[in-house]
Every structure is written in C-alpha cells, then in structure tokens.
Amino acid sequence: MGKTYDTVVVGAGVFGAWTAWHLLRAGQRVLLVDKYGPASARASSGGETRVIRMAYGPDEIYTRMAQQSLPAWTDFFARIGNPALFRQTGVLWLAAADDAAAAQSVAVLTRNGIRHEVLDHDMLLRRYPQIAVPPGGWGLLEPESGGLFARRAVQALVEDNLRAGAELRIAAVEAPVGDTHLADIRTDSGEAIRADRFVFACGPWLGSVLPDVLGGRIFPTRQEVFYFGTAGDRRFCPPDLPIWLDFGLGYYGIPDIDGRGFKVARDAHGEAFDPDTLERLPTPMRIAHAREFLARRFPTLAEAPLLSSEVCQYENTWNGDFVIDRHPAFDNVWIAGGGSGHGFKHGPAVGAYLVARMLQDAPAEPRFSIATKHGVQQRAVH
Numbered sequence: 471m472g473k474t475y476d477t478v479v480v481g482a483g484v485f486g487a488w489t490a491w492h493l494l495r496a497g498q499r500v501l502l503v504d505k506y507g508p509a510s511a512r513a514s515s516g517g518e519t520r521v522i523r524m525a526y527g528p529d530e531i532y533t534r535m536a537q538q539s540l541p542a543w544t545d546f547f548a549r550i551g552n553p554a555l556f557r558q559t560g561v562l563w564l565a566a567a568d569d570a571a572a573a574q575s576v577a578v579l580t581r582n583g584i585r586h587e588v589l590d591h592d593m594l595l596r597r598y599p600q601i602a603v604p605p606g607g608w609g610l611l612e613p614e615s616g617g618l619f620a621r622r623a624v625q626a627l628v629e630d631n632l633r634a635g636a637e638l639r640i641a642a643v644e645a646p647v648g649d650t651h652l653a654d655i656r657t658d659s660g661e662a663i664r665a666d667r668f669v670f671a672c673g674p675w676l677g678s679v680l681p682d683v684l685g686g687r688i689f690p691t692r693q694e695v696f697y698f699g700t701a702g703d704r705r706f707c708p709p710d711l712p713i714w715l716d717f718g719l720g721y722y723g724i725p726d727i728d729g730r731g732f733k734v735a736r737d738a739h740g741e742a743f744d745p746d747t748l749e750r751l752p753t754p755m756r757i758a759h760a761r762e763f764l765a766r767r768f769p770t771l772a773e774a775p776l777l778s779s780e781v782c783q784y785e786n787t788w789n790g791d792f793v794i795d796r797h798p799a800f801d802n803v804w805i806a807g808g809g810s811g812h813g814f815k816h817g818p819a820v821g822a823y824l825v826a827r828m829l830q831d832a833p834a835e836p837r838f839s840i841a842t843k844h845g846v847q848q849r850a851v852h
C-alpha cells in the first residue's frame with residue numbers, strides 16, 4: 471500500500487486540473503490520475519481553442535462563473551509568462567430579430583457590470599461587412615471576452631500543479647467499491663491508491679466510471695470542428711473579426727488566429743460517441759452542412775478549402791447544467807462534470823466551487839446536484 475494523499479483527483483481535464491489547483495492553494499497533498507494524460511486528444515478539453523463569453527441568456531449563474539473565471543485564466547497565464555494562451559478577440563452574438571436569449575443577456579450583462587455593446591442591424595453591417603446579416607438581425611458584442619488555447623492551457627495548468635507539489639499518475643481508475651467511506655481506489659493494473667478524499671472529474675467517461683450514479687445520465691455526443699482557409703484575408707482575422715456565435719443557425723466560430731484557419735463548429739448535438747474507441751474522421755455530410763452555413767453567414771468563405779478538422783465529444787447532462795456534487799454512496803467521494811459543450815471557460819470557477827464545498831462545506835447550488843440530472847435529453851443551457 472503506497473503513500474496516502476489528502477485528495478486524489480481522477481481526470482486531468484479542465485475540471486480536474488482546476489480542482490487540483492485550488493486544492494493545492496488550500497495546502498493539500500494532491501495526486502492527479504488520468505488514463506490518457508492531461509487534456510489528451512481523446513478528452514473534451516483536448517481541443518485547440520475554446521470560447522470564453524459571459525452572455526448566457528437567462529442563465530445568470532453561468533455569466534457569473536465566466537466572469538469569475540476569465541481573470542483567473544488571465545492571471546494564471548500572466549504568472550507562467552504565457553499571456554497569449556488567451557486572445558482577447560471579443561465575442562459577438564449574432565442575434566435574430568426576436569432573439570429572447572440575446573435580449574435577456576443584455577439585461578444580465580448590464581446588471582453584472584460586464585462591458586458590452588448592442589449593435590443594431592446597420593451598425594453590425596457597417597462594422598462587419600464580411601458577415602451577412604438578415605433583416606432585423608442585431609449583435610451583442612463582449613469586447614473583453616475571447617478564446618482560450620484549451621489543450622495547451624490545461625497542460626500548462628497541470629505542469630503548474632506539479633511545480634506546486636502535486637503528483638501525476640497515468641493510469642485508468644476503476645469504479646469505486648464499498649459503502650459510506652472510500653478508503654482507496656484501484657487502477658486497472660491492480661494498484662490501490664489511498665486518500666482522505668476522491669474527486670471523479672472524468673468528463674464524457676463519468677457515466678461509465680460511475681454507472682450506478684451517472685449511467686445513462688451523461689450523454690457523450692460527436693462534435694465536428696472545421697478550419698477553413700482564409701488565404702490571409704484580414705477580414706477573417708482578429709481584430710477585424712471577433713469570435714462569433716449564431717445560436718439561431720446553430721454554429722459558432724473563431725477567426726483565423728496564428729494562421730490556423732477560420733474555425734467553424736456546429737453546436738447541435740451529434741450522435742452518441744465513445745471517446746475510447748471511435749475514430750475521429752470528419753464526415754462529408756457535416757462538411758457540406760458547414761459550407762451551407764458559410765454561404766449564408768460568411769459568403770466569401772463558402773468555397774474556402776478545408777484545412778483541417780477535429781472530432782471531439784460534448785459530455786452533456788440532460789439539460790446542460792453541470793454536475794458537481796457528492797457521491798450519494800460515499801461521504802468522501804465527489805463528482806465534477808457535465809460540461810455539456812460549454813464547460814471549458816468555467817474551469818476556475820468549477821474548481822473553486824467544488825473545493826469550497828469539500829473543504830468548507832459551502833452551500834450547494836441545486837442546479838449542480840445529481841438529483842436534478844435526468845435520463846432524457848432536453849437541452850436548455852447553451
């Protein structure tokens with residue numbers, strides 16, 4: 471039997487890495503365990519870039535978490551001497567005339583003192599002539615928001631955790647066995663790891679690692695991301711174009727940063743996806759669909775060549791609310807996940823919330839409870 475830790479965090483994606491970071495600040499001895507390594511290409515956190523925005527329609531809880539998280543990210547990047555892991559491109563919500571969620575966002579951003587600009591149809595066209603804006607369309611711009619270099623950010627965070635005294639083990643952890651109080655977890659090689667407390671932050675794997683609790687309640691879905699060539703056209707690079715979201719047509723994207731290409735991704739859920747075994751090749755049907763979208767919104771790019779793609783998975787709860795709660799059968803086992811396609815930006819706030827729950831018995835947010843997680847998908851949070 472090896473060394474005993476205060477807390478073992480299973481999963482070194484964005485939720486596990488930030489949870490470990492906050493535990494270390496609280497003086498804990500922490501072990502991170504991940505079966506593929508931090509933010510690997512199989513993990514939901516393993517993509518190139520992720521959007522951080524504040525607008526969440528009526529779901530103000532996520533606005534506040536994003537507001538808390540952005541300075542935590544930028545402070546961290548400044549401290550490690552890599553501020554370019556965040557790009558302040560601005561984020562532009564392309565709203566339809568009757569877009570209630572965008573209108574609610576304006577009220578929420580105002581209430582929370584978050585800088586924003588409302589651009590009516592003509593202002594939007596004047597400022598961004600490269601975007602096709604239908605009649606009545608308008609925009610909500612957050613100038614201080616932008617993009618995070620996801621995989622590199624999480625890997626840098628794990629390195630920072632190691633410098634602060636954490637340990638990292640590459641191993642697959644099995645489902646916890648026992649009742650009331652868990653003494654140890656087992657890896658697939660049969661090793662037992664003892665700790666006072668355990669966190670399972672296993673992203674799309676949560677339903678299979680904890681089948682009794684979350685089986686059938688985490689829905690991993692296939693998501694395809696495309697990078698189209700802009701041939702260096704400045705109109706599709708920052709600062710001429712911010713990150714944009716079009717919830718009406720179900721797409722969002724990131725302007726061409728560092729020559730990577732113009733990122734276009736469909737936010738609608740794809741089919742069920744197994745993150746261990748499935749191949750990550752893009753499908754011609756989805757490429758064609760993305761081109762149809764480009765023809766409508768960014769017509770200049772409709773024929774642009776596809777440079778590369780990523781296939782990743784969302785790890786959805788039934789409605790998009792996170793699951794951050796104590797395991798119902800163990801008093802010392804906690805769960806963090808259900809990022810549901812929007813969780814990355816919130817990593818710092820998720821870690822802070824979970825650590826306050828675990829170490830200070832801070833009040834629980836009902837929306838994050840296991841009890842509110844149903845087995846039928848009905849997406850509500852975007």
Ligand SMILES: Cc1cc2nc3c(=O)[nH]c(=O)nc-3n(C[C@H](O)[C@H](O)[C@H](O)COP(=O)(O)OP(=O)(O)OC[C@H]3O[C@@H](n4cnc5c(N)ncnc54)[C@H](O)[C@@H]3O)c2cc1C
Nearest residue numbers: 481483484485505514515521643673782809812813814815
């Ligand atoms: C295409 C795409 C675009 C997205 N865009 C955005 C965006 O723009 N903005 C945003 O905020 N969010 C976005 N998201 C969502 C966000 O990326 C995820 O919600 C977030 O990364 C989830 O992090 P996680 O730590 O919960 O899971 P993961 O990153 O998947 O980490 C889980 C880790 O657990 C490990 N693990 C699993 N099982 C075991 C086990 N048994 N033993 C040991 N280790 C184990 C895995 O190897 C993995 O590293 C997007 C997601 C995708 C897929």
